[in-house]
Amino acid sequence: MSLPELVTDPAILCGYLSDASNSQGTADGLVRPACTAEVAAVIRHCQEHAIPVTVTARRTSTTGAPVPQGGWLLSTEKLATLHAADDADAGILLGEYQSQIEALGLFFPPDPTSRHECSLGGAVACNASGARTYAYGPTRPWIRQVEAVLPDGSVVVADRNTPSPWPVPLWREPQVKTAAGYFPATNLLDLLIGSEGTLGVITRVWTHLLPLPKHVLALFTFFPTRASLLGFLTEVRATRGPVGTPSIGRETDGLRPRCIEYFDRRSLDLIRGRVPLTEADSAVLFEIEHEGDPPLDRWVEALQRHGALVEDTIVADDDAARARLHAIRHALPAEVNEIIARSGVRKVGTDFAVPDSALAEMLDLYDDTGMPAVCFGHLGDNHLHLNFLPRTPAEWGEAKDRYMQLARRAVALGGTVSAEHGIGRMKRAHLAMMVGEPQIEAWRALRRCADPNEILGRGVMV
Numbered sequence: 226m227s228l229p230e231l232v233t234d235p236a237i238l239c240g241y242l243s244d245a246s247n248s249q250g251t252a253d254g255l256v257r258p259a260c261t262a263e264v265a266a267v268i269r270h271c272q273e274h275a276i277p278v279t280v281t282a283r284r285t286s287t288t289g290a291p292v293p294q295g296g297w298l299l300s301t302e303k304l305a306t307l308h309a310a311d312d313a314d315a316g317i318l319l320g321e322y323q324s325q326i327e328a329l330g331l332f333f334p335p336d337p338t339s340r341h342e343c344s345l346g347g348a349v350a351c352n353a354s355g356a357r358t359y360a361y362g363p364t365r366p367w368i369r370q371v372e373a374v375l376p377d378g379s380v381v382v383a384d385r386n387t388p389s390p391w392p393v394p395l396w397r398e399p400q401v402k403t404a405a406g407y408f409p410a411t412n413l414l415d416l417l418i419g420s421e422g423t424l425g426v427i428t429r430v431w432t433h434l435l436p437l438p439k440h441v442l443a444l445f446t447f448f449p450t451r452a453s454l455l456g457f458l459t460e461v462r463a464t465r466g467p468v469g470t471p472s473i474g475r476e477t478d479g480l481r482p483r484c485i486e487y488f489d490r491r492s493l494d495l496i497r498g499r500v501p502l503t504e505a506d507s508a509v510l511f512e513i514e515h516e517g518d519p520p521l522d523r524w525v526e527a528l529q530r531h532g533a534l535v536e537d538t539i540v541a542d543d544d545a546a547r548a549r550l551h552a553i554r555h556a557l558p559a560e561v562n563e564i565i566a567r568s569g570v571r572k573v574g575t576d577f578a579v580p581d582s583a584l585a586e587m588l589d590l591y592d593d594t595g596m597p598a599v600c601f602g603h604l605g606d607n608h609l610h611l612n613f614l615p616r617t618p619a620e621w622g623e624a625k626d627r628y629m630q631l632a633r634r635a636v637a638l639g640g641t642v643s644a645e646h647g648i649g650r651m652k653r654a655h656l657a658m659m660v661g662e663p664q665i666e667a668w669r670a671l672r673r674c675a676d677p678n679e680i681l682g683r684g685v686m687v
Contacts, residue, residue, distance in 0.1 A: 269378030280422035282347035288649025315346025334361035352419035356484035359605030372429035376676035394667035403641035423682035447505035485605035579640035
């Protein structure tokens, strides 16, 4: 198998040298293989000549993982065929894949915010999650097997019965939603999921699917105080079902949302004009799957018990109305990015998750930033994104210091330094702080065993 064309034109390369973190890289060339055999040929060639390879997909990462530091870029963009409802090439857009299978009445639950811009393979490589992770978990449980090219150029199809060809250092992950470090499993599939392009190039994905929910009710609800919000959240969690199972058919078993999305007062200030002007301390977006009549009365009664501002609640029980609420949610990070771009400094935002018992403390810490900031995100998993909005380089330095203080506290409380964005190149020091240098060295040994020339994803994660 001959190699695909090596692109060295700077005008083309420049479109591949950054990601959503706005970090910039350099590369000697770009290859865009159109099949797995071409991917394998590229990897074998680069091993033979000790050429570093950085895998890139749609560059929605916020951690610099697909940003090259020399060597070749390998783009999966041409691997984009849908073979069957549960079988697709890694380069297909995740949102496009979901739209196609939903037309068949099927459902693939993972929903990262960037799902209409990221690839299916990228979601697997990062073990992506999103709002629905509260009910369904991250990408991992929805993957049955993958085809991948390993660092030696061999092609494997791995499922959970495929042993890892390398000794895997086991460790105890924090008991929270997390995407930090290699997954502690001895099977190759789970080791590749979340490995951020460092142990193999995923080329094809077989998924586990569910029937598409018939109806989804969305509520955008306002709370006057932190206490009222946390009281309501406690009631919701009391009837939470097993993660990874749908709530369809069990709508009467308490309050069973598939997502719980949080907006602090400062976030609401950014999106005024899109939501009612209330005296709210915060707001929460819930989504509830149901088969018949929407369970609105039960939710309203519970909200009233906890003092929510029920009269201001926005109710959406059709696709168009829910799309408008999602536009509100997605407008926030876009507005944050615009503010940061105007300030001329780089973004500083948290991706921590903590146990239920630590949520109130982290919310208090997120309130005390000492500079402009907004906080929003996945409240059900205690996984909130505090976005600092520094206006000067000095404030950016203060934000970085505050970020590290918050990271240390999240870890001390039993949490993680990355709940969904991964480690990439930008959070290696945070991962080392979380797990300790002996664990980092054990992972380095894994990488050396899998990839003696360390060509694949050099500088990513460890």
